Amino acid sequence: MKIVVTVKLVPDPNAEKRIDPTTKRLVRTGVETVLNPYDEYALEAGLQLKERAGGDSRVTVFSMGSAALKETLRRALAMGADDALVLSDTALEGSDVWASAYAMAKALSTLEFDLLIVGGLTDDSSTGAVPGALAEHLGLPCITNARKIDVGDGKLEVERETDVGYQIVRGSLPVLITTALTFGEPRYASLKGIMGAKKKTIGTIGVSDLSLDLPVGTSGSKTELRSFAPPPARGKGRTVEAADGVAGATSIFEFLREKKFV
Amino acid sequence: MKHVIAYAEHRQGQTRKVTFELASEARRIADALGGTASGVVLGAGAAQLAEQLKAYPLDVVYVDESKDVDEFLLDPVVDSLAAVAKRLGPSLVLVPNTLSGRDIAGKLLVRLGAGIVADVVDVEVEGADVVCVSPKLGGAIVTRCALRPADYGVVTVRPNAFAAAPGGAGATIERLEQPAGSYAAAIESDVEEGAGELALEEAPVVVAGGRGLGGPEPFDTLLKPLARALGGAVGASRAAADAGWVPYNLQIGQTGKTVTPNLYVAVGISGAIQHKVGMRASGTIVAINKDGAAPIAEFSDLLVVGDAFRIVPELTKMIETAKGQVS
Numbered sequence: 014m015k016i017v018v019t020v021k022l023v024p025d026p027n028a029e030k031r032i033d034p035t036t037k038r039l040v041r042t043g044v045e046t047v048l049n050p051y052d053e054y055a056l057e058a059g060l061q062l063k064e065r066a067g068g069d070s071r072v073t074v075f076s077m078g079s080a081a082l083k084e085t086l087r088r089a090l091a092m093g094a095d096d097a098l099v100l101s102d103t104a105l106e107g108s109d110v111w112a113s114a115y116a117m118a119k120a121l122s123t124l125e126f127d128l129l130i131v132g133g134l135t136d137d138s139s140t141g142a143v144p145g146a147l148a149e150h151l152g153l154p155c156i157t158n159a160r161k162i163d164v165g166d167g168k169l170e171v172e173r174e175t176d177v178g179y180q181i182v183r184g185s186l187p188v189l190i191t192t193a194l195t196f197g198e199p200r201y202a203s204l205k206g207i208m209g210a211k212k213k214t215i216g217t218i219g220v221s222d223l224s225l226d227l228p229v230g231t232s233g234s235k236t237e238l239r240s241f242a243p244p245p246a247r248g249k250g251r252t253v254e255a256a257d258g259v260a261g262a263t264s265i266f267e268f269l270r271e272k273k274f275v
Numbered sequence: 276m277k278h279v280i281a282y283a284e285h286r287q288g289q290t291r292k293v294t295f296e297l298a299s300e301a302r303r304i305a306d307a308l309g310g311t312a313s314g315v316v317l318g319a320g321a322a323q324l325a326e327q328l329k330a331y332p333l334d335v336v337y338v339d340e341s342k343d344v345d346e347f348l349l350d351p352v353v354d355s356l357a358a359v360a361k362r363l364g365p366s367l368v369l370v371p372n373t374l375s376g377r378d379i380a381g382k383l384l385v386r387l388g389a390g391i392v393a394d395v396v397d398v399e400v401e402g403a404d405v406v407c408v409s410p411k412l413g414g415a416i417v418t419r420c421a422l423r424p425a426d427y428g429v430v431t432v433r434p435n436a437f438a439a440a441p442g443g444a445g446a447t448i449e450r451l452e453q454p455a456g457s458y459a460a461a462i463e464s465d466v467e468e469g470a471g472e473l474a475l476e477e478a479p480v481v482v483a484g485g486r487g488l489g490g491p492e493p494f495d496t497l498l499k500p501l502a503r504a505l506g507g508a509v510g511a512s513r514a515a516a517d518a519g520w521v522p523y524n525l526q527i528g529q530t531g532k533t534v535t536p537n538l539y540v541a542v543g544i545s546g547a548i549q550h551k552v553g554m555r556a557s558g559t560i561v562a563i564n565k566d567g568a569a570p571i572a573e574f575s576d577l578l579v580v581g582d583a584f585r586i587v588p589e590l591t592k593m594i595e596t597a598k599g600q601v602s
């Protein structure tokens with residue numbers, strides 16, 4: 014089975030993001046670039062399916078972004094992916110969801126796969142719209158938020174999370190699937206994996222390698238960022254030590270009453 | 276773009292508050308653009324919900340009770356929304372920023388060649404420009420993004436961000452005749468967990484519990500009564516969901532739901548950054564925690580340092596008594 018997993022490289026989600034008030038830019042110093050957390054789950058799903066299918070099954074990771082960050086993908090190779098492909102080009106800078114999904118789809122259509130596994134959401138832009146857009150561009154069925162995937166004889170059964178519970182969905186291959194975080198914790202890279210990753214290939218392609226019919230980058234985008242600002246400041250409130258249950262409850266009750274919640 | 280379309284997400288005719296928020300907002304934007312405001316209601320129970328939508332200021336409500344919507348994943352909804360949008364011409368489609376809303380939005384943007392702005396909390400119309408306000412990077416910045424006036428636009432709207440304002444003369448109901456399709460992903464079964472509870476993203480009050488509660492029982496015995504007294508819903512931290520104490524659809528945070536209730540009560544939650552990003556935009560935040568140095572102190576309006584097991588039952592009693600006296 015051939016599996017492709019999309020992985021975006023994002024600023025560490027565990028770091029508190031801050032906008033420099035003078036430059037109005039995201040403060041990146043001290044903020045590491047990592048694999049988008051949702052994509053680690055997508056990769057875990059890909060690796061599990063590869064192991065289950067056995068034979069000459071392969072997992073390829075695909076990422077679009079700055080070539081300067083591509084070594085971060087070694088982490089994915091160390092976890093067990095077989096190789097990586099990066100789409101990187103200055104012409105892609107400033108692409109919005111429309112333009113990025115288009116360029117990604119063009120690059121992905123050069124790869125052969127049975128399963129395309131995509132993360133549910135990126136930590137930095139968080140639209141969650143890329144998976145659906147890729148499925149439309151590639152003409153693939155799209156099954157989202159999978160927490161369990163069974164593949165056999167070209168048939169597919171997926172248990173997926175919904176806003177209120179879960180569903181069982183049946184489909185066929187090839188397919189685009191996004192994974193929920195309940196799929197299972199992403200594995201750690203073993204020492205052997207880390208050593209082995211050094212020998213694996215990370216291929217790079219650019220816009221000229223794709224047959225694009227539409228513009229990408231800022232001019233190919235359908236949205237325009239007008240401005241951005243920090244959110245309204247939220248001051249530190251009061252802290253009250255509760256002598257006992259009744260005293261603690263009374264402080265909250267008085268506060269809620271003052272705010273007219275009761 | 277001139278016209279505005281609100282997609283009415285529902286389950287078997289069971290309405291969600293966000294639908295009425297979208298309908299009201301569709302009117303406001305359409306008036307500013309000089310176009311029409313429509314609603315689209317699909318699947319089992321659609322006709323019933325369409326009747327309810329008549330109380331909101333829409334011009335037309337498109338209804339399709341086709342079974343496909345409940346039997347196949349996503350595509351029947353996307354087909355119908357795209358058909359309505361194409362009939363109207365360049366328009367703005369509003370869908371709720373929920374799991375299924377995001378999936379629909381992604382597909383729809385390709386069908387319509389549309390720009391998309393996600394998790395929108397405000398929309399400003401400046402001449403022909405539609406400018407969408409949305410928090411990014413876990414709320415660390417708030418962006419203003421313009422859609423191209425000549426194109427279609429798709430916006431996922433954060434529940435609770437807009438007021439539901441009834442009014443208008445009552446929409447015309449129009450049947451959508453979508454040909455039965457053949458779709459690749461068939462829904463075999465659909466299970467609801469925690470049925471009948473107030474949807475978390477829409478609740479005006481959220482009482483959330485964390486690892487400090489020590490197990491599943493306190494969610495039922497402590498948090499539910501408090502939430503009920505305050506007219507709200509119960510949520511949880513990831514630690515509580517990971518421990519299996521509550522289903523994952525109650526998880527709030529970076530990898531769970533984003534909630535913006537008027538009042539958020541955090542019980543036994545430390546306030547890790549990944550939790551914070553899912554609730555930081557709440558109106559008022561109250562925390563109960565044993566540890567006065569927990570990170571949640573930094574962004575709570577009131578932190579009471581003490582034992583949740585002692586404080587919560589007393590608080591619930593006080594609120595119940597007060598409400599009893601009023602009514």
Ligand SMILES: Cc1cc2nc3c(=O)[nH]c(=O)nc-3n(C[C@H](O)[C@H](O)[C@H](O)COP(=O)(O)OP(=O)(O)OC[C@H]3O[C@@H](n4cnc5c(N)ncnc54)[C@H](O)[C@@H]3O)c2cc1C
Pocket residue numbers: 026050484485486487488511512513514515526527528529530531532542543544545546547548549550553563564565566569581582583584
């Ligand atoms: C990629 C990633 C994504 C994540 N996404 C999310 C997410 O979406 N949502 C989320 O919540 N977390 C998320 N997390 C986890 C997050 O980092 C924290 O681990 C988690 O929020 C901690 O949950 P907690 O506050 O319930 O537990 P803890 O941090 O263990 O806090 C428990 C608190 O309870 C207090 N306490 C204990 N006993 C009592 C008592 N009797 N009365 C009162 N207080 C008491 C303690 O003082 C403590 O402050 C994510 C982490 C990662 C790495």
Ligand SMILES: Nc1ncnc2c1ncn2[C@@H]1O[C@H](COP(=O)(O)O)[C@@H](O)[C@H]1O
Pocket residue numbers: 019020021022049051052055075076077078113130131132133134135136138139140141142143144
């Ligand atoms: N530049 C990118 N490179 C690789 N994958 C991406 C990229 N952007 C988005 N994705 C994938 O699409 C998913 C959803 O992204 P988004 O719609 O931006 O929230 C992510 O979890 C990734 O798997």
